[in-house]
Amino acid sequence: MTTATPTKPAGLEGIIAGDSDICAVNQTSLIYRGYEIADLAANATFEEVAFLLLVGHKPTAAELDAFKKELIHERAIPDHARDVIKRCALGDGMHPMDVLRTGVSYLAQFDKDCQDNSPEAELRKAKRLLAKIPTIIGHMQNVIDGRDFVLPDKEMGHAANLLYMMTGRKPTQAEAHIVDVSLILYAEHDFNASTFTSRVIAGTLSDMHGCVTGAIAALKGPLHGGANEMAMELLREIGTLDNVEEFMDNAFTTKRKIMGFGHRVYKNGDHRAGILHKLGRAYADDKGGEPLKWFEIGEKVQSIMETQKNIKPNVDFPCGMTYYALGIPVPQYTPIFVASRITGWCAHVMEQHKNNRLIRPLSHYTGPELRKWNG
Ligand code: CMC
Numbered sequence: 001m002t003t004a005t006p007t008k009p010a011g012l013e014g015i016i017a018g019d020s021d022i023c024a025v026n027q028t029s030l031i032y033r034g035y036e037i038a039d040l041a042a043n044a045t046f047e048e049v050a051f052l053l054l055v056g057h058k059p060t061a062a063e064l065d066a067f068k069k070e071l072i073h074e075r076a077i078p079d080h081a082r083d084v085i086k087r088c089a090l091g092d093g094m095h096p097m098d099v100l101r102t103g104v105s106y107l108a109q110f111d112k113d114c115q116d117n118s119p120e121a122e123l124r125k126a127k128r129l130l131a132k133i134p135t136i137i138g139h140m141q142n143v144i145d146g147r148d149f150v151l152p153d154k155e156m157g158h159a160a161n162l163l164y165m166m167t168g169r170k171p172t173q174a175e176a177h178i179v180d181v182s183l184i185l186y187a188e189h190d191f192n193a194s195t196f197t198s199r200v201i202a203g204t205l206s207d208m209h210g211c212v213t214g215a216i217a218a219l220k221g222p223l224h225g226g227a228n229e230m231a232m233e234l235l236r237e238i239g240t241l242d243n244v245e246e247f248m249d250n251a252f253t254t255k256r257k258i259m260g261f262g263h264r265v266y267k268n269g270d271h272r273a274g275i276l277h278k279l280g281r282a283y284a285d286d287k288g289g290e291p292l293k294w295f296e297i298g299e300k301v302q303s304i305m306e307t308q309k310n311i312k313p314n315v316d317f318p319c320g321m322t323y324y325a326l327g328i329p330v331p332q333y334t335p336i337f338v339a340s341r342i343t344g345w346c347a348h349v350m351e352q353h354k355n356n357r358l359i360r361p362l363s364h365y366t367g368p369e370l371r372k373w374n375g
Helices: 039-041 046-055 061-073 079-090 097-111 119-145 158-167 173-186 193-203 208-218 229-238 239-253 271-287 289-307 318-323 330-354
Strands: 021-024 030-032
Touching: 030 039, 030 046, 039 046, 039 173, 039 193, 039 229, 039 271, 046 061, 046 158, 046 173, 046 229, 046 330, 061 119, 061 330, 079 097, 097 119, 097 208, 097 318, 119 158, 119 330, 158 173, 158 193, 158 330, 173 271, 173 318, 173 330, 193 208, 193 330, 208 330, 229 289, 229 318, 229 330, 271 318, 289 318, 318 330
Parallel strands: none
Antiparallel strands: 021 030
16 A cells, blocks of 8 residues: 555645746746746747747847748658648548647657657757648648648748648738737746646656657647637637627536636736737727627626636637637647647757656555455
8 A cells, every 4th residue: 555645736736846947837927938928929929939948048140040941941741741641630530639649649750860869859859840730730721621732831930831831821910920929828838737748758758759749638638728729619609799698607507617717827817818818809800790709709708707706718718719810710729739839848858858857656545445356
């Protein structure tokens, strides 16, 4: 029998599970390597933030230029991988997150650094994954839409290229900017479930593609990254502004979770949500019609949640409405989250490998007393 002391907080709430130089999640600030998220969202590009997370410092102009060129150079994926994505995307019942998970896992065999966990090899792999994930997302959406594969652009930034590959249409500057900011907001969040998953896998000295594959599976869940899709589905279920009150009354009576609200760490609100809401709302104001309608419904849901439950939205709530306003298909919202969080995951895998100790906690046994198999 184990002599371990029982864990009091369910879900490891409030437990500090290790040190990290990468990110600090505080009640009133979210800091990536010393820079506050509002500062980054207002003044940096996603590529700059990706470099900051992966390499550890703000890039010089020359470093940024080289980094962007490397990413563009690495965007294409082999024909084999494209075929696998096509088969998966056409298969029955696979969510785009499953297709992406399979695509990332499959790409491992084409990466000559696959089994090399040295810092140099891991940085190369991180850049390749960052560059290729939008290609997987784009290609699978092309298959779903029944159009020819849109090949990666050789000049556009990460966000613009991602939108372009999904649709074959060059996004406007405003559209690319909104997605770019959303990617900055999504890039890193310390020991959240998917990142912790990646660190647990890394802790066994497994490889980066494996860590990321596991992290994608963790992010898919509706209590984590999957919430951005579920938040928009919930608004669609409500349908009209007039239905909001009755829907919410019902939800409270049946104790239904309202997706995109609440947070394990932030108890007074997730300030990423306000940043994205403002951008998405301005875009919807400009567009009017349907995009604006979803923001109006969403804001009413938010007001009821805040006044009646004192529960505030997390970043996934405005993300749902914002991506919808941009015309992005709902099942691609969480894969787009991956196109950003890949930077945080890879930074954590590298940090774990740099100073590794196997992550192996204990459980508190609550099963039957000791007994004999034969009597
Ligand atoms: N809708 C309704 N009630 C809620 C919600 C919600 N979204 N979130 C929390 N509550 C209530 C919950 O029912 C509980 O009430 P009571 O004490 O009466 O039983 C109380 O608030 C505490 O909630 P909890 O579920 O114990 O809190 P937690 O820290 O375990 O969960 C959470 C955090 C994010 C899983 C939860 O808030 C939730 O399920 N939210 C909806 C899913 C979601 O939006 N996930 C995205 C998380 S943030 C970004 C990301 O990871 O992608």
